[in-house]
Amino acid sequence: MAYQLEETIKDTLNCLEENIFFIDLDFRVGWMNEAGKKVIDSIKAYLKLERAEDLIGTPIGWFHKNPSYQEEMLQRGDFPIDMQLVLFNTFVTRLIVKKLVVRGQELGYLLTWKDITEREKEKEKTKALINELSTPVLQTIADHTLLVPLIGELTIERMETLTSKLLNECLSSQADYVIIDFSGVTHLQDTEAGHEIQKLTDSIQLMGAEVLYCGFPKEMVKNMVSLGVETNQLSFVSFRNAIRYVVSKLGDRINNDNQN
Template sequence: MVQQIDPVITDTLDCLEENIFIIDLEYKVSWMNQSAQSFIDNIKTFLKLEKAEDLIGTSISRFHKNPSYQINLLEKGDFPIDMQLNLFNRFVARLVVKEFIVTGEKKGYLLNWRDITEIEKEKEKTQALIDELSAPILQTIAENTLLVPLVGELSIERMERLTSKLLNECLKNQADFVLLDFSGVTTLADSNLGQEVQKLTSAVELMGATVLYCGFSTEMVKDMVDLGIQTNQLSFVSFHNAIRYVVAKLGYRLEKA
């Protein structure tokens, strides 16, 4: 296969800083440019290769947990194919595949392998920071009372992370009351979110704390009714009303400054 490729083509591909592979019609790696070879050399241990050149002749199915799905995409012929793979629970790769056609004849496929591991790690860090800022857990003037002001669009993933974090904070602060403030929530479009909020509530109450809701807007109440979300939890129009209730329950035991 390699010998049949015009040297002008391979020389051109070698000049590119992208990781380019040529895949033959049997879905095996038949050639790679210098950039790709250097890249494979850096991860050869994970690929169980002694050297990058050993990748030649290897089926691309080894890089996908569902090889038949990958082959079906190539046979379907809807190019370019753009996919993202997690490899060895360590690397994140973006693969772009196009047909490799020479003088009107299909010789195989051109695969561009971009390592986006660091980009994805930065995205995860950014998302974690956004989640931290959009769902802080704050102490209040009332003793052993925590406030959770929810901001932005609620998602099941966010609620699951918040539950874990909140349980730790309840234990750390020996919380008697937890106020969930929904006044900053912009979107509630999934009926399953009601179940997640209830799960959070039940988990916190198993820790011995009473959960109070506050800050529901009229729009959010309508959304909850439309989605069939029901709750028997004690609710207040605002945080101000909720904290007054807590202070009264505590017998005006205010937290020392």
């Protein structure tokens, strides 16, 4: 027979604002405090329960796509256990599990359920904002010429964000030249991120703009060579040299147009 929590323990746990669940030695939900009932009531439609109390007796594996995973973690006994789950592709929960030992006897486990859905959403928004701010696309003194100053670590995610943003900018500004400045790059993550640079370049050129590189740090050049990333793009030591090249090309085009 599974252990039933003593009333004094229940009273103590009900005084806490945290959502606490008692898991018995058969790995079933044996009890929940009042705060726990409220959180279950808030998602009972997803759980297909009429009331929170209907959760009592449910195996904890019911919450996980791999039912035996949580039981195996408890059996390993590496406490406290701190895990994060996404429920119904909607709720993000942090579960902290500790052993319940009363008068030297192990009676089960206490699980604290923290809803961190909003916090995770804010983290994603912040991450997206950082990506946006760290991949600026700027106008230059030269007509129809864009500057992309890359800063920090180059990751696949950042390069994908930049590609989408830059293609839109090329279209709206009718760009003829795009200068990608690598002088602020601190690290190239891996080979795939390096290949994303070439994919970005190819995409821009398909839209009719010429891509110029400038400002490669020495360490990044070594890193690209060691990763086997190759590029045949025209490259300059600095942005100043790159923009001079663009201005001279635009000047030649204007002169040719006047002569014609």
